[in-house]
Amino acid sequence: MFRSLFGIALASALVGSGAAAAQKLDVEAIARMPDVTGVTMSAEGDFIAAIRSDPRDPTKRVIATADTSKVDGSKPLDWVVTPSDRMSFVAADALKAGRVLAVASQVWTGNLGGCGEGRTTGSTKTYLYKLFLSDKTIKDFKDPFDGGRALGVSAETQRCLEIGANPQIIDLPLDPESVIVRHLDGMTLDARYSRLNLRTGQTANLYKDVGALAIALIDPRDGTVRTKTKIENKGDLAYDSETYILNAATGNFDLEAPLTVDFANRNEMNVVAYDEETGKYFVVTDKFSDKTAIYLYDPRTDKFDEQPLFAHKDFNASGVVLGRSKDKFGKILGFRYMGADPTIFWTDPEMVSVQKGLEGAFKGQTVNIISGAGDDGNAKILFSVESPRNAPSYYLLLNKTKLLGIGAERPWIKPETLGERSLVYYDARDGLKIPGYLTLPPGFKKGDPAPPAIVLPHGGPWARDFIGWDGSGWTQFLATRGYAVLQPQYRGSDGWGHNLWLAGDSQWGLKMQDDKDDGANWMVKEGYAKEGRIAIFGYSYGGFAAFAASVRPGGPFKCAIAGAGVSNLTRIGNNWGESRLARAFQGRTVGGMDPQQNTAKLAMPILIYHGDRDVRVPLFHATDFYNAVKGTGKAKLVVLSDMGHQMDKWTSQNHRDSLKAIEDFLANDCKL
Numbered sequence: 001m002f003r004s005l006f007g008i009a010l011a012s013a014l015v016g017s018g019a020a021a022a023q024k025l026d027v028e029a030i031a032r033m034p035d036v037t038g039v040t041m042s043a044e045g046d047f048i049a050a051i052r053s054d055p056r057d058p059t060k061r062v063i064a065t066a067d068t069s070k071v072d073g074s075k076p077l078d079w080v081v082t083p084s085d086r087m088s089f090v091a092a093d094a095l096k097a098g099r100v101l102a103v104a105s106q107v108w109t110g111n112l113g114g115c116g117e118g119r120t121t122g123s124t125k126t127y128l129y130k131l132f133l134s135d136k137t138i139k140d141f142k143d144p145f146d147g148g149r150a151l152g153v154s155a156e157t158q159r160c161l162e163i164g165a166n167p168q169i170i171d172l173p174l175d176p177e178s179v180i181v182r183h184l185d186g187m188t189l190d191a192r193y194s195r196l197n198l199r200t201g202q203t204a205n206l207y208k209d210v211g212a213l214a215i216a217l218i219d220p221r222d223g224t225v226r227t228k229t230k231i232e233n234k235g236d237l238a239y240d241s242e243t244y245i246l247n248a249a250t251g252n253f254d255l256e257a258p259l260t261v262d263f264a265n266r267n268e269m270n271v272v273a274y275d276e277e278t279g280k281y282f283v284v285t286d287k288f289s290d291k292t293a294i295y296l297y298d299p300r301t302d303k304f305d306e307q308p309l310f311a312h313k314d315f316n317a318s319g320v321v322l323g324r325s326k327d328k329f330g331k332i333l334g335f336r337y338m339g340a341d342p343t344i345f346w347t348d349p350e351m352v353s354v355q356k357g358l359e360g361a362f363k364g365q366t367v368n369i370i371s372g373a374g375d376d377g378n379a380k381i382l383f384s385v386e387s388p389r390n391a392p393s394y395y396l397l398l399n400k401t402k403l404l405g406i407g408a409e410r411p412w413i414k415p416e417t418l419g420e421r422s423l424v425y426y427d428a429r430d431g432l433k434i435p436g437y438l439t440l441p442p443g444f445k446k447g448d449p450a451p452p453a454i455v456l457p458h459g460g461p462w463a464r465d466f467i468g469w470d471g472s473g474w475t476q477f478l479a480t481r482g483y484a485v486l487q488p489q490y491r492g493s494d495g496w497g498h499n500l501w502l503a504g505d506s507q508w509g510l511k512m513q514d515d516k517d518d519g520a521n522w523m524v525k526e527g528y529a530k531e532g533r534i535a536i537f538g539y540s541y542g543g544f545a546a547f548a549a550s551v552r553p554g555g556p557f558k559c560a561i562a563g564a565g566v567s568n569l570t571r572i573g574n575n576w577g578e579s580r581l582a583r584a585f586q587g588r589t590v591g592g593m594d595p596q597q598n599t600a601k602l603a604m605p606i607l608i609y610h611g612d613r614d615v616r617v618p619l620f621h622a623t624d625f626y627n628a629v630k631g632t633g634k635a636k637l638v639v640l641s642d643m644g645h646q647m648d649k650w651t652s653q654n655h656r657d658s659l660k661a662i663e664d665f666l667a668n669d670c671k672l
Contacts, residue, residue, distance in 0.1 A: 046068060059652035100135065107125075179198060220324070270284040316495055366386055558604060573587060636661075
């Protein structure tokens with residue numbers, strides 16, 4: 001797929017440099033939809049697909065493709081765009097055989113009947129998602145899963161499949177026309193797998209989940225099912241996650257006892273790939289260390305190799321990169337790990353050369369190689385570059401030396417006007433080391449007068465932040481208004497090791513909250529924040545943290561902003577514990593201080609904003625808390641029309657309204 005790329009000489013581009021006068025990042029710079037995002041390239045390298053802003057209305061998203069079969073870098077790409085008045089496209093994937101898979105969304109209000117997230121009774125305001133298959137001309141869109149109602153399937157079940165199903169495509173790189181599709185059987189609601197010929201549109205049934213065993217790993221060489229998983233009930237909310245591996249000699253799937261993990265311990269045990277050379281399996285696990293590492297496991301001996309194949313002392317390993325071209329299929333090219341940003345540690349000499357050459361051309365930015373295609377004389381590498389001050393930009397590297405710009409997500413933003421971000425660590429009051437990302441106001445230097453500050457905890461809580469471009473725009477929006485911003489990776493955050501993750505269990509509003517307070521105090525101590533001029537702002541779980549801070553007297557915060565936040569800990573815990581399995585895995589970890597039960601202790605001004613189509617965190621969390629405290633005169637409530645929970649459900653107007661509310665609140669109500 002890739003050939004030697006030594007001696008690449010490319011002009012550096014889009015790297016912020018030099019000092020700039022203070023300039024606020026405009027609301028409209030964030031409210032506008034990205035100019036181009038989510039770029040993918042076909043397996044043959046003959047076209048790319050992306051999501052672009054609608055040329056008729058930059059507040060909307062459309063699907064776009066561009067022919068790359070004959071590009072030589074001398075001319076810009078010629079895009080084909082298909083606007084839609086009814087649906088907004090949110091993802092596009094260039095496949096092979098000239099086909100594109102697209103995902104579109106639209107607002108919908110109705111009775112879910114238990115399908116997907118939302119109310120089980122009554123009407124729910126939410127979004128519907130639909131998958132379409134088209135060709136690179138993107139003129140006609142068809143349902144890749146037949147679209148028609150199966151015989152005997154009711155209209156209600158069909159709608160349930162459209163709302164709650166999550167179809168997936170599993171590529172077969174060596175097959176020029178076919179992929180495997182995973183979708184739900186309309187009669188049994190079990191997962192079903194079919195081979196789809198992209199050129200003809202014909203499908204053939206392959207296999208489906210049977211009983212408690214669920215298909216897990218499918219071999220990309222020929223579609224062989226290699227592993228299955230099973231959740232085993234041991235009683236009293238105790239469950240094991242079991243892994244079964246194909247026994248080539250018998251054709252059966254054998255239980256691999258060393259791969260069994262207890263839900264209560266939450267050790268990761270993820271079989272990510274098959275090693276054709278040794279017959280072993282690549283497994284990502286934290287069974288032997290705090291950070292996940294990659295081991296080879298041999299099902300013939302039921303043993304792991306004594307030493308990990310890849311491990312990082314500071315960060316979690318997350319996967320292996322295997323070759324997908326005929327000459328390198330299945331060969332190890334590198335390993336993935338969750339560093340300050342998602343990172344690939346390349347081991348293949350050709351890929352090492354590619355990475356080094358591109359990093360030399362784009363100094364100060366992270367280079368993410370997305371895919372490659374072609375051979376000598378027609379080689380193409382699709383990659384993106386980004387940094388905390390540079391929104392992602394996309395490029396094609398042609399025949400080792402020529403660079404073709406595809407587009408940038410937000411070319412109207414000037415990187416030199418934004419703040420710098422760095423990975424920091426601070427000690428919690430009990431000695432636990434907490435990672436965090438610190439974004440400073442543009443031009444700020446250590447020793448300057450301490451600025452006002454914002455502590456911005458992420459959602460989840462089983463999630464984490466990265467150091468690259470902030471897609472929400474919040475960190476730079478705040479930094480360019482003179483605030484230092486700390487994003488604490490508090491206990492309960494996932495992706496920073498097993499110990500930090502489990503330390504958050506049942507500590508909502510307690511030790512998890514202490515970590516935010518300790519982060520604020522660390523900022524004061526280090527000169528990054530002025531005492532008495534610190535706010536807390538968060539979204540989703542981060543919104544819970546803002547609610548919790550507002551009813552914890554004596555903390556370091558002057559005010560709080562809760563976006564789509566959980567205020568009623570009891571109800572969210574009950575929701576996550578509706579099934580025994582959910583209760584055993586995550587529901588049991590939800591516990592601590594309930595803000596809704598402590599509204600009488602409101603100690604500071606609070607801005608509450610929430611979308612009216614949010615089914616992940618229903619609107620009552622905002623309205624119930626506000627109704628309990630509105631008599632104090634300290635609370636403001638903003639309900640955003642047609643706004644869902646995830647960012648792909650935010651309209652330009654949602655961004656516009658929420659950012660203006662945040663800016664006004666910090667300046668006039670909080671007086672930060």
